[in-house]
Amino acid sequence: MTINPTFSDATPVAPAFLDDVRAGLSRPQKTLSPKYFYDAAGSELFEAITRLPEYxxxxxxxxxxxxxxxxxxxxxxxxxxxxxxxxxxxxxxxxxxxxxxxxxxxxxxxxxxxxxxxxxxxxxxxxxxxxxxxxxxxxxxxxxxxxxxxxxxxxxxxxxxxxxxxxxxxxxxxxxxxxxxxxxxxxxxxxxxxxxDAKTLETAYDDAAGVTAAFNMNLLTRINRELAGRFDLGAFTHRAVFNRQASRIEMHLVARDAQDVAVGSDTFAFAAGETIHTESSYKxxxxxxxxxxxxxxxxxxxxxxxxxxxxxxxxxxxx
Structure with a gap:
């Protein structure tokens, strides 16, 4: 059976995506919205996460x-x-x-x-x-x-x-x-x-098989593909940490070295160890x-x- 979906009249995703990436990477604490995790590949990776023993x-x-x-x-x-x-x-x-x-x-x-x-x-x-x-x-x-x-x-x-x-x-x-x-x-x-407890939470968001890391990194892959990004995926790593004071797990992408990254016509500078905060999961x-x-x-x-x-x-x- 063929399903014909209804499309909302909201702003198309691509322009909003670019605007949000520009704004997020321009902040002192660089951020990317977790809603952009979920392209087709990201959705499949998340479904794989839900089957992990740690999650x-x-x-x-x-x-x-x-x-x-x-x-x-x-x-x-x-x-x-x-x-x-x-x-x-x-x-x-x-x-x-x-x-x-x-x-x-x-x-x-x-x-x-x-x-x-x-x-x-x-x-x-x-x-x-x-x-x-x-x-x-x-x-x-x-x-x-x-x-x-x-x-x-x-x-x-x-x-x-x-x-x-x-x-x-x-x-x-x-x-x-x-x-x-x-x-x-x-x-x-x-x-x-x-x-x-922090151990249960951090393990759930940083599994041994690296599926959550791939899910997080896919956000950079999507930026490269859809927004003419130039992220070197090997230059970033995944981190998950429980911020008890804020009652939230934080996911970050951490720059291994100092680097400049182009996204479209913009360039963003990263210091070694600087992070992009990609998700907060409040408890x-x-x-x-x-x-x-x-x-x-x-x-x-x-x-x-x-x-x-x-x-x-x-x-x-x-x-």
């Missing part, structure tokens, strides 16, 4: 969805359209689908159109009675849902602790944006990683996430965690 979040969240799926599904309205922001693969969605027999439509939203459509087509083939209406969009920007969903109750799905990739004030604004997109009366199911307690969600306008309903307290899944409602 506990995916299997732990799946365990919660498997064990508490009926309870989670019972909170969502019958006949709803389920909108998954930054959908990636459908592994977690499938865990819920077995309990959502009255779901009217599934709307995966992702910036990587090729990967999105491939996943949507596979899901549609496996669930032929489910309407699958993918939207190619950057979920950090406002976008419209397909008109065909008019009149349906709305629910959002944001698993994987992706919310942790945003600064807390940005995460609050993002949840508020989801509320505007979904509308009054909507529900949200959000996966949130919890605070824990919350149940209480701190609840407070954040409520500041964003959502009513917190319930939380489910695993027995070891590694991960949490929260249910929210917009009244």
């Amino acid at each position: 506990y979040p995916t299997r732990t969240e799946i365990g919660i969805l498997d064990g508490r799926g009926p309870e989670i599904a019972a909170l969502l309205p019958a006949g709803a359209a389920l909108v998954e922001f930054g959908s990636g693969s459908t592994v977690k969605l499938r865990r819920l689908l077995r309990h959502l027999d009255k779901l009217a439509a599934y709307v995966p939203v992702d910036v990587s159109g090729e990967f999105l459509c491939a996943q949507a087509e596979t899901l549609s083939a496996d669930f032929p009675h489910l309407r699958v209406e993918p939207v190619v969009a950057d979920f950090t920007r406002d976008f419209d849902l397909p008109e065909s969903l008019a009149g349906l109750p709305r629910a959002g799905f944001f698993p994987g602790s992706t919310i942790g990739n945003f600064e807390p004030e940005e995460a609050e604004a993002l949840l508020a944006r989801f509320g505007r997109i979904l509308g009054s009366g909507a529900h949200m199911i959000v996966g949130v990683d919890l605070v824990k 919350y307690t149940v209480e701190t996430f609840r407070a954040l969600a409520e500041r964003a306008g959502w009513r917190w309903i319930q939380v489910w965690t695993d027995a070891d307290g590694l991960f949490s899944v929260h249910a929210l409602r917009l009244d």
